[in-house]
Amino acid sequence: MSDQTLQRWKLTIEYCGTDYYGWQRQEAVPSIQQAIEEAIPEFSGQVLRIHAAGRTDAGVHARGQVAHVDFAPFKKPMEGFEIAKAINAFLRPQPISIVSAEPVAGAGEEDEFHARYSATNKLYHYRIINRRALLGLDQGRAWHFKRPLGADAMHEAAQILVGQHDFSTFRDAQCQANSPIKTLDRLDVTTHEYDAQGGTEILIAAEGRSFLHHQVRNMVGTLVLVGEGKWSVQDFKAALEAKDRTKGGVTAPADGLYLMRVDY
């Protein structure tokens, strides 16, 4: 079944998702996938489909999204950095960049690389700016949360989610995963000084092999209930155990979410 004339490439991709309707190609609205798929034929003459590690939603950003694509031979051989540079030249001035391109094993080959199925770990960051004033520089790039949040309590509650659980409470109704059971390897909540007026940035790092649809945003939207003092850590535990989306908090806005890294 393998086509030995094709070479599979792994692309690592960075983007600001604000002006896009997410990764996935859709009719009549701009997507990251479409932008890259339209840039590829411009330098290669090849119309190709690219496959991502995960479909980020509208407004979600990426520092290390990964996708694969199968190129037919180029007229003259190209190095990875030349492919990245060539695609980027036709992505300008969009806020999307191919950070690197590396040759990998293709369909039918031993150790076949598949951006989605071969992934062993994903790291997401979620940024909350906790202060009264609206955002200037980080508009669209973080969740602006006005009421004071206690990050220590959020971190304590977050540890309840680490490990293997039924994450139905944090699963979007449209999630297509076969099972709500996932293993979360890390969920750390840390605070950082944001401005000289006492504003803080709360950074939530979520790591695991795979996630349900909206899982990170739903976990964050529920953690803030603990941060605000509306919920105790016990209430948070009860929400997880309820296995019921209606028992969780809101879905945190896309603006704060960054796909940082995919490991293979």
Next chain:
Amino acid sequence: MSDQTLQRWKLTIEYCGTDYYGWQRQEAVPSIQQAIEEAIPEFSGQVLRIHAAGRTDAGVHARGQVAHVDFAPFKKPMEGFEIAKAINAFLRPQPISIVSAEPVAGAGEEDEFHARYSATNKLYHYRIINRRALLGLDQGRAWHFKRPLGADAMHEAAQILVGQHDFSTFRDAQCQANSPIKTLDRLDVTTHEYDAQGGTEILIAAEGRSFLHHQVRNMVGTLVLVGEGKWSVQDFKAALEAKDRTKGGVTAPADGLYLMRVDY
């Protein structure tokens, strides 16, 4: 000479400068000053001039610009956070935010506060992303520098500039300062991991009471000559001592410059 009916307020301001022709009001092009001056009458009915600590150039960003403004009495007294909130409401959706507003002593009062003349210290950050691939998320928010830079050598050279010097080599031809002699209190060059593909962020922190026009950008544009290995630290010292702008490096792009803080 003091007008006791006016109350002076200190505003701390954050903005993304990408889509603006700098702080200062100009004809027919958008500026940060104009955006704020147009928002103020919307909530207060008062047409006022605001005075900044320093006029940032086109494309330069701020995390902690400071300005002052003299308000006539409001119909009912307003707290600082209410003033900030009211201005921000009329700045939307522009990437500009009044982070705080504090009452200060006005013209003719003892300890009169003046955003520009009372400033005792300013902190600028300059961000360089050092990697081959074009920028995605940080487009317009950092200087993209492709060739490898040695940050240690840059830091060593930077220490030559700390202290009181004639900074003519780093002074723009249009600079209106009376003297090219300034005291630079700190010029630190540090590196940080930027992406998982080996890209690094080089952060340059410059601190001092005041700066010449384009001084930070000209210092950065000259430091990269050392970072690239084109110049030795001795060459860098000779450039300072030449007191001649034509002996310095290029003016680094506005994109990477952030006014972080002004102290009083």
